[in-house]
Amino acid sequence: MTEQQASHQAEAPVPNGEDLPEQMRIRSEKRARILSGGKPVYPVQVERTHSLAEIRAAHGELETGASSGEIVSVAGRVMRFRDAGKLCFAVLQDGDGSQLQVMVTANGVGAEALAAFKSDVDLGDFVSVHGEVISSKRGELSVMADRWALAAKALRPLPVLHKEMSEEARVRQRYVDLIVRPAARDVVRTRAAVVRSLRETFHAREFIEVETPMLQTLHGGAAARPFRTHMNAFDLELFLRIAPELFLKRAVVGGIDRVFEINRNFRNEGADSTHSPEFAMIEAYEAYGNYDTMAELTRSLVQSAALAVAGSTTVTLADGTDYDLGGDWQQVTMYGSLSQAAGREITAATERAELVELAAKHDVKVEPWYGPGKLAEELFEELVVPDLYAPTFVRDYPEETSTLVAPHRSTPGVTEKWDLYVRSFELGTGYSELVDPVIQRERFVAQAQAAAAGDDEAMRLDEDFLRAMEHGMPPTGGMGMGLDRLLMAVTGLGIRETILFPLVKPE
């Protein structure tokens, strides 16, 4: 930076200085005053020999009032500040949430540096303190300063630490949430531990991680409305992917027999406590696997993740209740559970008219393009899902709604597909993949007809995907699981709490 720029910044600390709230104006004025006094406000580097946690680990047992004899430099964000005359206390915080008190006294740093500490430092600032590790008269582990320096000034005040910010403020300004709320930092670490656990489980089973296109000329692999975008160079309409499935299957055709991807999908739908327009998903495919082997893999992924974050397959949810993800999970069939809930036999052969009548009875909305399979699934979601609290694999879904799934080997009209439900939300899905290119083409054609009838979630015919499959695809099992929902499953949090920076409407 040139001197000219530096002086310009000193003169105009922030735009619209006149209109600033009082506390920002005062902090900006301090910034300018410190700079004009020749001291840096944002030095490139400050003294720091130890993290706060390291000091605590090394000297946590120091007796009340004792001195350690060790001279250190620590730095951190000022979370509390108390001025007791010729002595100041400040509590510094590190990124991992650990805190340590520093004491600045007239004897230790001199009257001038003490006065500067009082006048220059605000809550939220970063400071560096050099001095001896001691224990205060009240037994608080501290660094007794012999010098100090400002490490970075905060121009905005911290929110009050003793009350939670509103949910909206927490989501809109996650950086502030992270500063003041340890639980917010914990979620970030928990999510990282889950992702790491997933990769370890996959690697232990010799799955290869790949990245497939997010910008696609044709969206597919799921039933959802896509985001559209445009590529200038090719003057081409592109879609943000709604699922990686069709590319991962191309990889299996090519001989990547065990393959997985953990990455983002985009669905142009609403946002609520269980849906985010962009969400992270795990998908995996295994040649010579099937929906049973994928169920076993999925259970292992979830249980290993629970062990990684909770140390147990029984996790404690945000509301304090325990939830058991351990052991084998129950398995039911979709038509069987629906029949039981409806009090009458319903199969893939049940006539549409009968299902329409049942839908009317239970206030389930019926769109004209719904066939009997889609209707049965809608009824299932209304009548059965709310009661699926314990982890449950629901098996054998109608062909009509399972465009990419192999026909069941013994039950007519259904496919080898399961959905995994946890606490009544859908956590994942698994298939014996459809690998017959002729049937796949027929299913795509049926989807095209549904699209023509008004179903804007219907899949489009993907000719290149069919071409790949026509080269021969081995019998394959596949699974998919929402990463954000897996976090929800092991923590009990809402989806917007599991995503670090969820989309919010502009203010």
Next chain:
RNA sequence: GGGCCUCUAGCUCAAUCGGCAGAGCAGCGGACUUUUAAUCCGCGGGUUCGGGGUUCGAUCCCCCGGGGGCCCA
């Protein structure tokens, strides 16, 4: 998409029937060499989400719009 609730100081929230817009924390000035949400004295701080209407007078009532939450579809 529909219904209900909500938006006030930096943050979290009050404000009676429509009658001078308040508190706690935070901030500013002062005191204090051992504080732990320190204490004591003093003092500031507001586009009450935006626009319009009713009224002598609107945070409050009405209309339109926006953000957020919950429930329903």
